[in-house]
Amino acid sequence: MIEKLLTPYNPLDAEDRIYAIWKESGFFNPDVCIEKGVTEKDAPYFSIVLPPPNVTGTLHLGSAYMLALQDIMTRFARMQAKRTLWIPGTDHAAIATQSKVEKQLQKEHGKSRHDFGREAFLHHVGTFAQESHDTIVSQMMKMGCSVDWSREAFTLDQKRNIAVKTTFKQMYDDGLIYRGYRVVNWDPKGQTTISDDEVVYEERQSVLYTFKYSPEFPIAISTTRPETKVGDTAVAVHPDDIRYKEYVGKTYDLEFCGESLSITVVADISVDPLFGTGALGVTPAHSSIDWEIAQRHNLPQKPVINEFAKMSVESPLLSGKKVLEARELVVAYLKEHDLLLKEEAVTQNVSTAERTGGIIEPLPKLQWFINVNKEFVYPHENLPHVKKGDIVTLKKLMLSVVEEKNIDILPDRFVKVYTHWIENLRDWCISRQIWYGHRIPVWYKGEEIYCGIEAPEGADWEQDSDTLDTWFSSGLWTFSTLGWPAPKGTLGETGPENDLANYHPTTILETGYDILFPWVARMILMSTYLVGAIPFKTVYLHGLVRDNKGQKISKSLGNNIDPLDMIKDYGADAVRMALIIGTGPGNDSKISLDKFKAYKHFANKIWNIARFVVTTAGPKPDVKPEITDQDYALLEEQNELVREITEEMDQYKYYLAGEKLYHYIWHRFADVIIEESKPILKDGTDVEKNSRVWTLYCILETSLTALHPFMPFITEELWSILGKKNLLMTEKWPLLR
């Protein structure tokens, strides 16, 4: 064993071997810990779900950072003798995965998903997802993640499918899910609707045209999208605008670009009289604002753009033309007929689809929605600030648990961001016209509709062909992974079937601030509604990992760093430290090779400290010798350090705790304590020598223990070299010994 110390530390050799030992031990599973007497059955629990990585490929540095943070939390809890559960899993990521596979198939076979058909296409996606999954799992192992693999979940597996269908049915029965015809965000490229928070705004240069529909029409309007104006059914003005008062209520029949339009002038307070001409051409079918105006004034809708972003009008001028082409044609028409009054350059936010980059086309469609404003009677008893029988809405539930501080968000400035977002929340469009995902559990037969977990009895029922937004299933993650909807619910009994009783609410959710809305908010919605509990007590939001220039890491920028390459060059422990240190919650961080290098040196330092203690100081005495005052002081000093870092870790300040340990081990233990030990070991009295040898071992062991959550591999390796029989991963945290 000791011979190993004489050669430099080789992370490549040690890490895989050690991970296999951990996994083999079963201690990632809290049931095994209880069974083998490592953890008390009634110990407090610590539970955390892994934000399931998308099965769209491989993990990046940001994921590695997330894994490192969560593993630190988990290992720290396990060493504090808590019943510790970290649940791993992956996310099917509906649109993201499907569009990736579609691209691949198009490239390799020149075929679209429709050429393959639903079943064959899904088979291809399944294969791709499985490969990505396997890669991700192996990356997690390389990082040292102490997750309970026996409880691994997938957002699209059988159990999660039951959870999804159960949820859908319950919300449907409660009237919280409804089917409605309205303007939605349509992605022509992905051929599906998307929700409001899957829309990304891009600033672009555009032209604002001011014109009249026809010479006889009295009011000029402004728009950046002249091609949609063939779908206008009204012009809206502010009720107090004296310029237009005389026209309000009148209807004009006119010809515009070869289309017959019937335009009614209406007064609506949503119109800003100072913008443009103060008159707004209302296009109910292609703008959600206009749709609402049309609802208020009972105006007809006239769709003029189809799902392929082409004009669907009769007019020979525009029929079948792409919207951009049609725009130019309409502008030419306006010029030709002397109707164009003004052209101004403006910067404008263009809506694009997050996953495909397609320009969003607002279209009226029949879709499924979750009603966030509908009042219902709250059926659960366990929320502290919402009582059974209270009238609530999903929005109110989402707001109250955060406002009442049942859930803490770190850093707390995100509380404001969260509240603001919820307050502006509109109904959540959950249906997608893609194939990869949970199919909507609704069947149709003529006018009849059936919603259920299983298909209805009898012939001629046809299932809705749409699938659900990926966040619908992710929203259930904290409890769908713990046995819901069929938990036994026996508190204190071990085994996965009792997980919901034993491990929910989860202790902490650790994720990126960029998915506060799509994910964290949805989990709060689903958990408070379905389980009657908060999904987690604390939300720790981490920032983005950027390159050393502060740029976002992405494949297109070519600055992508593969965590596996870093692990190969520097070791997983060094990668973890480099990602963790200097990175507080909510702040983006910059990473450079120098940082990885620095912590590789640190690993080497620890290795050599152990070599010095074992070889130069000699073996640890079997019996504790008399300890000198000087050495007591050293031990007490280290104790104080451990107390400090424990407190910091309790406050989630891992970046501080890690740095302090680093500093202590290198610049105190190695540079000072070991240096001053040399003359003592050489020329000291027997009492001094024995005391110092014992003390060096104590300091080393405590250092390894405290450092274990941060650098699990090298500390475990040294622990075994020191001849310890147990695994360091289940050793008690220094303060508990």
Place this chain on the structure above:
RNA sequence: GCGCGAUUAGCUCAGUUGGUUAGAGCAUCUCAUUUACACUGAGAGGGCCGGGGGUUCGAGUCCCUCAUCGCGCACCA
């Protein structure tokens, strides 16, 4: 338009509730060293804590204001 964050040494960042002389790592420079470890040690230089104003016995820290950068939301006729 509304809101949030950042601004501290050449670089990356700490700096808890206001409290001695503002810290760390990396980088730079000097010196040491057949050393547990060159993946080393000792030391040095380097800061108007973004600008201005205020509160206070005392401000990097609290308040106001401006500037630059970044982000979120809304608008997007």
